[in-house]
Amino acid sequence: MGKSQNPLTQDAKTGNSKTGISNTENSKTASQEIATLIPGGVNSPFRSFHEVGGHTIFFKDALGSKVTDIDGNVYIDYLGAWGPAILGHSHPLVVKACQDAVSAGAVFGAPTLLEMEMAKSVIRHFPSIEQIRFVSSGTEAVMSAIRLARGFTGRDTVVMFEGAYHGHSDSVLGSTTHQSSSGVLAGTKERTVLTPFNDLESLESTLNQLSGQIATVIIEPVCGSMGVVLPEPGFLQGVRQLCDKHQVVLIFDEVLTGLRVAKGGAQALFGVKPDLTTFGKALGGGMPIGAFGGRRDIMDALMPIGEVYQAGTFSGNPVTMAGGIEVLRLLDNDKIYETMEARTAQLFAGISKFVSARSLPIQLQRAGSMFAIVFCDIPVKNFTDSKRIDAERFAVFFHDLLANGVYLPPSSVDAACVSAAHTERDIEETIEKVGAALKKAFA
Numbered sequence: 001m002g003k004s005q006n007p008l009t010q011d012a013k014t015g016n017s018k019t020g021i022s023n024t025e026n027s028k029t030a031s032q033e034i035a036t037l038i039p040g041g042v043n044s045p046f047r048s049f050h051e052v053g054g055h056t057i058f059f060k061d062a063l064g065s066k067v068t069d070i071d072g073n074v075y076i077d078y079l080g081a082w083g084p085a086i087l088g089h090s091h092p093l094v095v096k097a098c099q100d101a102v103s104a105g106a107v108f109g110a111p112t113l114l115e116m117e118m119a120k121s122v123i124r125h126f127p128s129i130e131q132i133r134f135v136s137s138g139t140e141a142v143m144s145a146i147r148l149a150r151g152f153t154g155r156d157t158v159v160m161f162e163g164a165y166h167g168h169s170d171s172v173l174g175s176t177t178h179q180s181s182s183g184v185l186a187g188t189k190e191r192t193v194l195t196p197f198n199d200l201e202s203l204e205s206t207l208n209q210l211s212g213q214i215a216t217v218i219i220e221p222v223c224g225s226m227g228v229v230l231p232e233p234g235f236l237q238g239v240r241q242l243c244d245k246h247q248v249v250l251i252f253d254e255v256l257t258g259l260r261v262a263k264g265g266a267q268a269l270f271g272v273k274p275d276l277t278t279f280g281k282a283l284g285g286g287m288p289i290g291a292f293g294g295r296r297d298i299m300d301a302l303m304p305i306g307e308v309y310q311a312g313t314f315s316g317n318p319v320t321m322a323g324g325i326e327v328l329r330l331l332d333n334d335k336i337y338e339t340m341e342a343r344t345a346q347l348f349a350g351i352s353k354f355v356s357a358r359s360l361p362i363q364l365q366r367a368g369s370m371f372a373i374v375f376c377d378i379p380v381k382n383f384t385d386s387k388r389i390d391a392e393r394f395a396v397f398f399h400d401l402l403a404n405g406v407y408l409p410p411s412s413v414d415a416a417c418v419s420a421a422h423t424e425r426d427i428e429e430t431i432e433k434v435g436a437a438l439k440k441a442f443a
């Protein structure tokens with residue numbers, strides 16, 4: 001698709017779209033003041049620059065592939081709000097749908113037809129989903145799916161994979177997860193067992209050892225928090241078979257991969273059908289969303305039919321539903337996936353040339369439009385490999401890109417995202433700047 005035909009950039013009122021940085025003094029001052037009011041100056045720790053150093057950047061608006069900070073600097077954005085901005089920022093049709101919904105009544109605490117339409121739409125996109133419930137974040141979706149699996153099976157233990165991130169409910173904050181935490185009951189931690197990603201033998205031995213105690217195996221089919229790690233051929237199929245053998249509920253956490261790696265998520269890409277799936281991020285068009293769904297017999301265990309409690313004042317609220325319906329409608333167009341694939345492939349081809357010419361210890365890992373430029377001497381296949389990632393060099397790379405108007409996640413392990421609004425020109429400019437930043441990082 002030629003640049004001028006892209007419906008997502010045509011409407012973009014990017015007026016001041018020249019990328020590059022003059023100074024970030026306003027962000028610096030704001031980051032100092034906000035730290036006196038909000039712990040660490042952020043409402044979610046990954047937003048802070050604790051890994052890369054320096055002060056955070058405050059954004060004031062965003063459109064398409066660009067974000068503008070409070071000093072007026074424009075960046076090509078690859079954070080994508082950590083996943084939601086799949087169509088780019090502020091897509092006019094999504095904005096309009098949400099505005100209309102706010103005007104009609106932002107929240108009723110009672111069913112609306114929008115919930116029904118959204119449910120139909122997700123069910124149409126994901127054949128494994130027979131029934132779905134909407135919540136307000138990926139964390140809530142995971143927490144609810146795990147409780148549901150426990151209630152359905154009458155078992156307690158959760159198996160998850162080292163280095164995975166499933167949000168911040170207690171059951172998924174283990175010591176070798178992407179994020180651990182104090183304040184979690186010892187008894188809860190004991191009920192979560194960790195096993196290495198891409199290692200069927202270890203999973204099998206865990207399932208054998210704890211046979212009859214395991215409620216669920218929860219997995220990110222592509223790990224987004226240890227360098228975008230793909231499942232090796234046959235791994236997800238093997239996980240499915242082992243879950244069947246032990247009658248364990250298999251949950252695919254597709255909060256990040258859901259609409260991103262393919263139209264039907266990782267389950268379509270790899271051809272494996274989970275029992276339950278969790279969603280979030282891109283599904284809501286930028287509005288706070290989560291969802292979990294799957295087999296009807298399992299979903300029937302939820303109240304008011306069954307005995308598993310799960311609720312939420314803002315669950316399925318009209319504004320989020322309206323945004324989500326519009327996103328799913330727009331993503332129904334295969335051309336959008338072709339564009340995202342082409343742009344991400346273009347980006348990796350350009351960076352790869354530079355990396356190979358200099359034999360740099362960089363791994364380019366991606367699934368669809370989620371990608372990572374991994375500062376590691378070996379391909380990262382699991383959590384142990386990810387510990388070799390050179391965070392210090394990444395910090396130099398990150399700051400050089402930032403200073404030149406390219407915004408990446410401030411983390412050496414988390415997935416970056418290409419959106420449907422990124423243009424060929426954005427990618428060309430990024431490749432050039434990545435080359436310069438790599439030179440600096442390896443000087």
Ligand SMILES: Cc1ncc(COP(=O)(O)O)c(C=O)c1O
Nearest residue numbers: 137138139165166167255256280
């Ligand atoms: C795979 C995965 N699961 C769950 C979550 C938690 O979602 P939220 O941040 O919306 O609570 C995330 C967020 O990064 C995620 O990537």
